[in-house]
Amino acid sequence: MDKVIIFDTTLRDGEQVPGCKLNTKEKVELALKLEDLGVNVLEAGFPISSPGDFSSVEQISKTITKAVVCALSRAVQKDIEVAAQALKYAKRPRIHTGIGTSDFHIKGKFNSTQEDILQRAVQCVKWARNFTDDVEFYAEDAGRTDNEYLSKVIEAVIKAGATTVNIPDTTGYCLPHQYGEKMAYLKNHVGNIDKAVISCHCHNDLGLATANSISGVINGARQIECTINGLGERAGNTSLEEVVMVIKQHKALGFYTDIDATKLYPMSRLVSDTMRMPVQPNKAIVGSNAFSHSSGIHQDGFLKDTLTYEIINPDEVGADSSKIVLTARSGRSALAYRFQKLGFSFDRNDVDILYSRFLKIADNKKEVEDGDLNEMAKEYQLSAMSVQP
Ligand code: KIV
Ligand code: ZN
Numbered sequence: 001m002d003k004v005i006i007f008d009t010t011l012r013d014g015e016q017v018p019g020c021k022l023n024t025k026e027k028v029e030l031a032l033k034l035e036d037l038g039v040n041v042l043e044a045g046f047p048i049s050s051p052g053d054f055s056s057v058e059q060i061s062k063t064i065t066k067a068v069v070c071a072l073s074r075a076v077q078k079d080i081e082v083a084a085q086a087l088k089y090a091k092r093p094r095i096h097t098g099i100g101t102s103d104f105h106i107k108g109k110f111n112s113t114q115e116d117i118l119q120r121a122v123q124c125v126k127w128a129r130n131f132t133d134d135v136e137f138y139a140e141d142a143g144r145t146d147n148e149y150l151s152k153v154i155e156a157v158i159k160a161g162a163t164t165v166n167i168p169d170t171t172g173y174c175l176p177h178q179y180g181e182k183m184a185y186l187k188n189h190v191g192n193i194d195k196a197v198i199s200c201h202c203h204n205d206l207g208l209a210t211a212n213s214i215s216g217v218i219n220g221a222r223q224i225e226c227t228i229n230g231l232g233e234r235a236g237n238t239s240l241e242e243v244v245m246v247i248k249q250h251k252a253l254g255f256y257t258d259i260d261a262t263k264l265y266p267m268s269r270l271v272s273d274t275m276r277m278p279v280q281p282n283k284a285i286v287g288s289n290a291f292s293h294s295s296g297i298h299q300d301g302f303l304k305d306t307l308t309y310e311i312i313n314p315d316e317v318g319a320d321s322s323k324i325v326l327t328a329r330s331g332r333s334a335l336a337y338r339f340q341k342l343g344f345s346f347d348r349n350d351v352d353i354l355y356s357r358f359l360k361i362a363d364n365k366k367e368v369e370d371g372d373l374n375e376m377a378k379e380y381q382l383s384a385m386s387v388q389p
Pocket of ligand 1: 013
């Protein structure tokens with residue numbers, strides 16, 4: 001089994017989401033929980049961006065003992081110096097530096113040339129190596145960068161001392177097979193690729209971030225950059241809980257992570273509460289409906305054998321137990337089950353009668369709740385008593 005390094009960027013890419021900004025105290029608290037969750041690398045912030053972020057990275061560096069603490073910078077000397085200063089107290093500091101390599105960036109953003117960008121890439125890695133041996137280079141918009149040029153850049157930055165090479169699909173453009181092919185291309189064409197770890201950093205603009213990251217590791221990457229709840233610029237980043245559970249569920253892929261999956265759900269709630277950013281109910285793994293069953297066919301199968309409709313036991317991710325939700329699409333087995341949970345035991349005939357009453361209520365409500373069931377059951381028991389001789 002090969003280890004996939006989990007690089008968490010909730011506190012950097014995730015925090016860039018409008019409305020999700022955190023203060024230093026909140027960032028330090030989340031960093032401690034992320035370390036406890038088992039993340040290997042913690043991207044703490046972008047120190048040059050503001051004094052507040054500088055202080056967050058500095059405080060996190062003082063607090064975190066096991067995980068690598070990483071700070072972002074552009075390919076600018078001052079950025080790198082400030083990142084290094086903020087990381088001064090880190091036990092295991094990493095500088096993450098880089099530059100855009102696609103034509104969109106080279107021409108549109110920098111009005112430059114491929115040759116000049118290559119030199120700037122090499123230069124920024126050399127600057128960063130003056131401060132730490134752990135330097136990660138990002139080729140921004142690598143997803144839309146020509147593979148031949150990307151290989152040249154990657155080979156040159158590894159030669160300059162980069163120990164991790166990040167291949168971001170910054171705009172979430174790639175299809176899973178394309179992103180995977182990019183990794184395979186780098187593995188086969190970059191002469192010194194064995195001297196660095198390849199990292200996936202995928203955005204979710206087409207909803208493909210998780211699939212792309214998994215395709216990346218299948219094709220040679222060994223680090224995934226991700227965030228809790230998939231937070232991040234625009235449509236977000238790869239969701240940490242999703243990639244961790246894909247790797248856990250599909251053992252045949254031959255990978256593992258150091259994440260304690262039982263802490264995923266509490267971590268998701270903590271991030272959601274701290275950032276005041278709700279989790280969509282149908283979010284994989286951590287959404288409130290991820291372990292809810294509401295249609296009659298599913299409920300019947302689930303109540304006979306949970307494996308019919310659940311591939312993950314909620315305990316595995318620290319979520320509340322599975323829910324049987326009663327709606328107008330629910331069936332008799334679900335109704336009988338819920339009555340039983342409330343302490344009523346009805347036979348088949350009772351349930352048949354109660355079911356038609358239930359449907360009348362359910363057609364007028366989004367969800368039938370315990371209060372409705374208690375009322376129904378008591379009315380039914382009273383009416384049954386009154387017809388007895
Ligand atoms: O999406 C991206 O390209 C990034 C880089 C700064 C790593 O976030
Ligand atoms: Zn990003």
